[in-house]
Amino acid sequence: MTTTTTAAGVPALPAFRNEPVDTFSSDTSRHNAANVLRHIKAELGREYALRIAGRRVKTGDHLRSVNPSRPAEIVGIHEMATADLAREAIVDGHAYFPEWAATPVSRRIELVVETAAIIRRRKLEFDSWLVLEAGKTWFEADADVSEAIDFCEYYARQMAKLASPAEVHQMPGEHDEMIYLPLGVGLIIPPWNFPLAILTGMTVAALVTGNTVVIKPSSETPTIAAKFAEVLEEAGFPPRSFSLVTGRGSVIGDLMVEHPLTRFISFTGSREVGLRIVELAAKPRPGQIWIKRVIAEMGGKDAIVVDAGVDIDDAVKGVIASAYGYQGQKCSACSRAIVHQDVYDEFVSKLQAAASSLTVGPSEEVTNYMGPVINEGALKTIRNYIETGKSEGRLVCGGERAAGDGYFLQPTVIADVDEKARVFQEEIFGPVLAVTKARDFNHALDLANATEYGLTGAVYTNSPEKIDLAKRKFFVGNLYINRKCTGAMVGAHPFGGFNMSGTDSKAGGPDYLLQFVQSKSIAERIR
Numbered sequence: 001m002t003t004t005t006t007a008a009g010v011p012a013l014p015a016f017r018n019e020p021v022d023t024f025s026s027d028t029s030r031h032n033a034a035n036v037l038r039h040i041k042a043e044l045g046r047e048y049a050l051r052i053a054g055r056r057v058k059t060g061d062h063l064r065s066v067n068p069s070r071p072a073e074i075v076g077i078h079e080m081a082t083a084d085l086a087r088e089a090i091v092d093g094h095a096y097f098p099e100w101a102a103t104p105v106s107r108r109i110e111l112v113v114e115t116a117a118i119i120r121r122r123k124l125e126f127d128s129w130l131v132l133e134a135g136k137t138w139f140e141a142d143a144d145v146s147e148a149i150d151f152c153e154y155y156a157r158q159m160a161k162l163a164s165p166a167e168v169h170q171m172p173g174e175h176d177e178m179i180y181l182p183l184g185v186g187l188i189i190p191p192w193n194f195p196l197a198i199l200t201g202m203t204v205a206a207l208v209t210g211n212t213v214v215i216k217p218s219s220e221t222p223t224i225a226a227k228f229a230e231v232l233e234e235a236g237f238p239p240r241s242f243s244l245v246t247g248r249g250s251v252i253g254d255l256m257v258e259h260p261l262t263r264f265i266s267f268t269g270s271r272e273v274g275l276r277i278v279e280l281a282a283k284p285r286p287g288q289i290w291i292k293r294v295i296a297e298m299g300g301k302d303a304i305v306v307d308a309g310v311d312i313d314d315a316v317k318g319v320i321a322s323a324y325g326y327q328g329q330k331c332s333a334c335s336r337a338i339v340h341q342d343v344y345d346e347f348v349s350k351l352q353a354a355a356s357s358l359t360v361g362p363s364e365e366v367t368n369y370m371g372p373v374i375n376e377g378a379l380k381t382i383r384n385y386i387e388t389g390k391s392e393g394r395l396v397c398g399g400e401r402a403a404g405d406g407y408f409l410q411p412t413v414i415a416d417v418d419e420k421a422r423v424f425q426e427e428i429f430g431p432v433l434a435v436t437k438a439r440d441f442n443h444a445l446d447l448a449n450a451t452e453y454g455l456t457g458a459v460y461t462n463s464p465e466k467i468d469l470a471k472r473k474f475f476v477g478n479l480y481i482n483r484k485c486t487g488a489m490v491g492a493h494p495f496g497g498f499n500m501s502g503t504d505s506k507a508g509g510p511d512y513l514l515q516f517v518q519s520k521s522i523a524e525r526i527r
């Protein structure tokens, strides 16, 4: 096995490779998953404390997470942090920062690699929590957990590179260098839809570069965050290097963003909350001596363009996987199919057949392709969009709740949608796909670009000239050609969007860690 280049004292690591994802198609996998799930269920309804400044704290004010496949089932009971506790976490993260920043890079890398090893060892356990608390199907859960492992392994290797920076030009009579320093205490604010992968990626990127963190997990998936905090502790991260502050973002979010000691905010979530954070972080507060850095990865309205002449079955397969995998609740999900007029009718008819055949039900049952949407509020919002869509286009299939107690929705297709329609412009974040007819490939690309977002996109075409055109004209952070637009792999597909999709931080890419450091240039006269 080849090894990465390392600075003196930094452990040599084998070359990065992506963690394999289980499809749970074998009897053994299914049997093992069912066994672990049974054990995990014995833990449902357990209480978890906050982790503030190295202490476990209970407030008695509880936040309950539920299983969206079976909302009466409580997954975890968590403490709501008070404003004072949230502030304390930041103040202590700031106080501990110099000590953590001085911890040798080799040790920080070791801890991140150990984090990956523990998650790998407990993979089915984490899969189970994702099935129960986030409503992921087993395959989607395993992809999420694998990505979390990938982020750890990848950023550990990127940190080794950052520790031996490229040489700068040498002025005569001087020794010139540039080194990277961590920033301070940062807020880590992940969404619920990749409750382990995004949480892990943002956290370990900040920690491995020498920052301390205050994690404010999503209120939908706090148990997964509590389990991740257990892993950080088990790996050996000092208790004061991270705090875990559960509580409603609408209650404690602003005060943590505004705190003068907060040095940076790493956020992934909606456009609305992301822009609020950007705005609040821009205003200096009394005692603040820096410009806060904000990494904000936000929503999408991603399109797949289908050209004439392509294998329509293949294109339908890619659109189905992108639109309905995890019930369409991915920032990268395809929510618009833009189809050449010559193949439009054939595409819609095959899409209808494929979408109508998808199985929907409790995510723990391996035979279900789709599980529930995350909560009652999401169910209502998505159903309202479906009603709007019925007046803006033609309901081809779906549109109703699917059977069961959970937040189940049928996979929905709305065809003949034009570019002004709300279902064409706004992020729905559910299993709803708008289909639009294009005159030609150029028109299709114009339509694809006609929203304020720019996260992912795909084109299906046989023409090398049109592929070239898409590479130049399709304005998205992640472009896919003749394949689905979801499933970015760490290392291969650095992830982040344009326009209102965010700050294009390119998670899982070679430049990502640069956002968690500042560079210092040093010129020493040779005497």
Ligand code: NAP
Binding pocket: 189, 190, 191, 192, 193, 194, 198, 216, 217, 218, 219, 220, 247, 248, 249, 250, 252, 253, 254, 257, 268, 269, 270, 271, 272, 273, 274, 276, 277, 297, 298, 299, 300, 330, 331, 332, 427, 429, 455, 495, 496, 497, 501, 502
């Ligand atoms: P969200 O409602 O914006 O919440 C994201 C996080 O922000 C949660 O932890 C939330 O906490 C917290 N929060 C809420 N209000 C806050 C405030 N005033 N200050 C600070 N934090 C606050 O988004 P979501 O529903 O969890 O996630 C879905 C969204 O994420 C979609 O728009 C999706 O496209 C986007 N997303 C983007 C990417 C990407 O890479 N571009 C990846 C995944 C998801 P509470 O839960 O307590 O409210």
